[in-house]
Amino acid sequence: MTDGSTPNSDKPAIRLGTRASRLAVAQSQDIADRLAKASGRPVELVTVTSEGDTNRASLASLGGTGVFASALREALVAHEVDVLVHSLKDLPTAPYPGLTIGAVPKRADARDVLVARNGATVETLPEGATVGTGSPRRAAQLRADRPDLDVVDIRGNIDTRLARVEDDLDAVVLAAAGLGRIGRLDAATELLDLGFWPSAPGQGALAVEIRADEDDRNLLAALRKIEHAPTRLTVTAEREVLAKLEAGCSAPIGATAVVDAEMLLVSATVYSPDGSEYRTASHAAMLDGSAQDRLDEALSVAGRVADELLENGAAELADLPATSGPGTDEPDTGHTAGPGLATPAE
Secondary structure (H helix, E strand, O other), X not given: OOOXXXXXXXXXXXXXXXXXXXXXXXXXHHHHHHHHHHHOOOEEEEEOXXXXXXXXXXXXXXXXXXXXXXXXXXXXXXXXXXXXXXXXXXOOOOXXXXXXXXXXXXXXXXXXXEEEHHHOOOOOOOOOOEEEEOOHHHHHHHHHHOOOOEEEEOOOOHHHHHHHHOOOOOXXXXXXXXXXXXXXXXXXXXXXXXXXXXXXXXXXXXXXXXXXXXXXXXXXXXXXXXXXXXXXXHHHHHHHHHHHOOOOOOOOEEEEEEEEOOEEEEEEEEEOOOOOOEEEEEEEXXXXXXXXXXXXXXXXXXXXXXXXXXXXXXXXXXXXXXXXOOOOOOOOOOOOOOOOOOOOOO
């Protein structure tokens, strides 16, 4: 470890499960260093291969980006590792039996970026330019703003996608946080403003997942030290919108939650796949009371955003399964903002 501390090698190591990609290892190592410093114990990275790493089909056909999490979670349940690190935007909102989110560290930049030839921006890309993305949301946003562009589905790690800009693509759209974590943010030619380009719920944030019955007091205390309450609050709200819409993490939905002067503002946009139509809703509330009271308010505001989107036809627009909402006879699905996301591990 190079975290500035000297973990006690006499104490049992914390085993941190990670995918093998450059980005996954970079963000896992960052959390490993923080946990080592907070716990005084060594932290070992354990590589786990997921279906998303080996199957080159489109994410939509594989069932969304949750395919990256399943193998990791199986390893955690089997006690092969002690903690996992996920990109929160890739984590399904449905609870996973026996697991909970032990910590949500401070969020990085939530924006998307354009990486284009000749320093181009979305506005200055030539007519008919080929832009690659594996995200239906990003594809819809690009088509909404520039219907003349040729938006194509791509897969591969960050380095592979960046290399294609100099090969067969004019540009790609990626997450600013991912580029930043591998030291490649300088490749971006435009940072896309969240106002017009809302990113995926939870984008830029990491989730440290543990077993719900974890009783390692040292580990639990270390997780509390790396928890960032404002980040948990905002990503809880964003992911609750996704959950209430019963949408997967690859659905064409952007969501942004911000806290300003103790006011929480939650906005979300649902797009048709071709970008020709979209629905947007925003709601706000003052935050007060305990940490749990604030999280409850975040869930409430997000629920109002989702209800308004459903009332305005978002489910039909984006072919979402959600049909419940005010004025319908459908039962409440009971979805939450994710496996233990609304409440930090005690």
